[in-house]
Amino acid sequence: MGKTTEKDGKKAEAKRDKEAVEYVKGLSAEHKMLIVLKKQLYGGKWEPMYQDLKNRLAGQPYIFKLASRINEDIERIDQMRQFEKQKNIDLCDYVDSIE
Numbered sequence: 001m002g003k004t005t006e007k008d009g010k011k012a013e014a015k016r017d018k019e020a021v022e023y024v025k026g027l028s029a030e031h032k033m034l035i036v037l038k039k040q041l042y043g044g045k046w047e048p049m050y051q052d053l054k055n056r057l058a059g060q061p062y063i064f065k066l067a068s069r070i071n072e073d074i075e076r077i078d079q080m081r082q083f084e085k086q087k088n089i090d091l092c093d094y095v096d097s098i099e
Contacts, residue, residue: 016087023083024094030069031076032095039092046081050074 024032034049042048053070055061080091 016089019087020089020091020094023087024091027080027095030073031080034073034076035080035091035095039095044090044092046077050077053077 027035038044038046038049053074057070083089084091
């Protein structure tokens with residue numbers, strides 16, 4: 001096996017960035033809102049938001065009132081978490097506002 005050079009690393013990062021940009025372009029306004037909320041209200045972490053939604057469904061205390069589409073938001077979060085994990089990125093770096 002050869003060594004990974006700085007140039008190889010930059011190519012991989014550029015590819016990841018392009019994939020993330022394309023992914024974000026394809027997201028719905030609801031997906032983007034969740035990313036913005038993740039960044040602004042939950043310190044850039046999915047888990048507290050995810051737990052809030054689960055708590056709300058269970059009738060337990062929760063932090064933030066989201067729209068009545070909790071199950072759909074949970075599915076969206078699962079999809080975006082998986083993408084972030086696969087690409088080793090944070091979607092907060094690609095979405096600043098809801099368009």
